[in-house]
Amino acid sequence: MSTAEAPAEAVPDRGAPAVQLTGITKRFPGVVANSDVNLTVVTGEVHAICGENGAGKSTLMKILYGMQPPDEGTIAINGDEVKLRNPQDAIRAGIGMVHQHFMLADNLTVGENVFLGAEALHGIGRAARARLAELAERTGLHAKPDTLLEELGVADRQRVEIVKVLYRGAKIIILDEPTAVLVPQEVDALFATVREMKADGYTFLFISHKLDEVRAIADTVTVIRRGTTVGTADPKTITSRQLAEMMVGSELPSPETRESTVTDRAVLRLTGLTLGAEGSDRNALDDVTFTVRAGEVLGVAGVEGNGQTELVETIMGMRKPSGGKIELVDADGKARDLTRAGTLTRREAGIGYIAEDRTRHSLLLTQPLWVNRILGYQTREPVSKGQLLDIAGARADTERIVREYDVRTPGIDVPAAALSGGNQQKLIVGRELSGNPVLLIASHPTRGVDVGAQALIWENIRQARSAGLAVLLISADLDELIGLSDTIRVMLRGRLVSEADPATVTPQELGSAMTGAEDDTAGDEE
Incomplete structure (x- = not known):
């Protein structure tokens, strides 16, 4: 068995398996994130992974990228079984990951972001710049190497992320919610780049909740539900509604609001x-x-x-x-x-706030759910009595939010970090709408959440709007x-x-x- 030492330049014939995950199981305290997951991704295809929040997609991709070890199961890359102990092993095996939240430094230039940590590959001089120019042309990145990252728009930042993983020799690329912050024209440009790279033999694992986009770019779709694979589908023959039903057992929701309440x-x-x-x-x-x-x-x-x-x-x-x-x-x-x-005065005046970055501005990830219920409402009932916190009241109201907003959790004493992104967001929405805001x-509000959570949040907003919010x-x-x-x-x-x-x-x-x-x-x- 190898230790991910296969050279990144070795590319098998198109149609051969690039990635084979067999019987992958991963357990955390109180939850099984992946249970006997099987996945085969063919070289030169775009393979979409779909599933609701908490279905196990992120855990599976972290295992493939060496960020977490599986408890059971095997990983084969280009036909060779490997042990991926860390991201460096994955990179050496030719795997790159473009994260939803970009792993880039705004105060560094484009070139510095690409070269950092990979100086041994091409140095930092003429050879490095030549390789960067080649990859920039391939991906449609027009920013100059000396441009500060903070001067770039989101689409170009994403291209820098793609160039960064290609620079390290990736032939298998994980795209995690790559269109979440792009306008339609930018999505079209990204898809054009992906198709060109696919034609050159690159393989993509595409993680997305946008099912119409999945059907537009993917060659194959694998659906994961509650930690295990439930089937594969041909995006050319399956509808978005059918995919949604595979994911969550219900039809694709619509955000449309018909009657005016203005x-x-x-x-x-x-x-x-x-x-x-x-x-x-x-x-x-x-x-x-x-x-x-x-x-x-x-x-x-x-x-x-x-x-x-x-x-x-x-x-x-x-x-x-x-x-x-x-x-x-x-x-x-x-x-x-x-x-x-x-800010507290504005909160007390009746402003509810669902922040764009829930992990930075809406949650204390290491604290239990009932503590997170208190945030922003520490001077008001039901979590406060006068100048004192009402812990019993906070706990009881957290139980109510969990029940009414379908927050899937083992209990209110687990840390917020233990919840999937969609369940974290439902907790936040429940908290903010529970404060009787004006x-x-x-x-x-629905960034990075699955179709089920999305439908619930849309309905919460519609109902609050109808009530005069x-x-x-x-x-x-x-x-x-x-x-x-x-x-x-x-x-x-x-x-x-x-x-x-x-x-x-x-x-x-x-x-x-x-x-x-x-x-x-x-x-x-x-």
């Missing part, structure tokens, strides 16, 4: 909101003005890095604006100026944005540049506006 009562009012950008002549937010009304979902569309994050964090008090006003309006029409208020800021929705999922929103505003380079009607706009039209392909500056003013 009222005339303003809840959130932004006037001329401006935020300077450190080290740049251009503002991160530039004269942003809009109103969100009771019973309305106002969607904000934009390519990542165009001010959506700064907008949300400024509304929440995490950033201090350099100009403009943030007001929360009560049921009697009285406006409360929150422009300089602290305004909900939902930033990418004002919702500010930021999402990279254009179908979600169009389906849930009553109005859509497009943000480009920190400004609101256009307005779209969800009833008539297409994802392609919205994508064009987001990338600046349309010269439409209507809707800057309220």
Whole structure:
């Protein structure tokens, strides 16, 4: 048996197995993440792995990439059984992984990100740059090697990640939710690159919850449910609804909201909101003005890095604006100026917050679920009595959230890190909607969750909207944005540049506006 010493350049004939996982089982305390998983991926194909959150996809890919050892089962790469003790073993076996959350350093250049840790392959001089130029051309990366990563958009950052794994000799590439933050045009460009590389003999494992995209790019689909493989499918003959049924036993949900519940009562009012950008002549937010009304979902569309994050964090008090006003309006029409208020004050005023990065801004991963229920609500019932925390109340309400929001967990004393991403998100949504908010800021509320969790979160938002909640929705999922929103505003380079009607706009039209392909500056003013 080898120890992943096979050279990365050795490529078997197209059609031969590139990856064979046999009887893979992985246990964690209280849960079996993978149970007797079998998977065969053929050289030169795009093989999609689908399943709901907690189905075991991430664990399986971590095993293949050497991040976790299996308790049982075998791994064969290009016909040779291997032991992958760490990612270095996987890299030596010709396996690369492009993570959903990019493993790149913003303060380094493109070249430095690619070369770092791989200096022994081509050095850091002329040979390294020549290899980088070759791979950049192959993947469509037009950024120069000396460009700082922080200057790149999300699509180019993803290309840098792909170049990085190719530079290390990968012929088998794991793409983990690669389209989560891309607009339709960028997805098309990525798929074109994947198809060209597939024609050159590269093999891809494609992890995604977007079933229409899976069917568009994959040659084969393997579905995992509750830790084990339940079958394979031909994406050319199976429908998205049939795939969803294989994954979760139900039909594919739709975000579409049919009846309007928008009222005339303003809840959130932004006037001329401006935020300077450190080290740049251009503002991160530039004269942003809009109103969100009771019973309305106002969607904000934009390519990542165009001010959506700064907008949300400024509304929440995490950033201090350099100009403009943030007001929360009560049921009697009285406006409360929150422009300089602290985050806790804004929370207590009735703002619920689903953060775009749940692990950084919404959860304490090492703490039990009932402690995470308290976050942001430590001064209010049912988790507080006066100046003291009510632990019994927090525990009881966590049990209620787990039950009502279908959070799948062995109990409320397990750490948040033990939950799948979708169940973490359901816990957060349940917490934020349990605080009786007047305004909900939902930033990418279903990013990285399965179709079952997605359907539940969409229904939660629809029900809250019907009850009069004002919702500010930021999402990279254009179908979600169009389906849930009553109005859509497009943000480009920190400004609101256009307005779209969800009833008539297409994802392609919205994508064009987001990338600046349309010269439409209507809707800057309220």
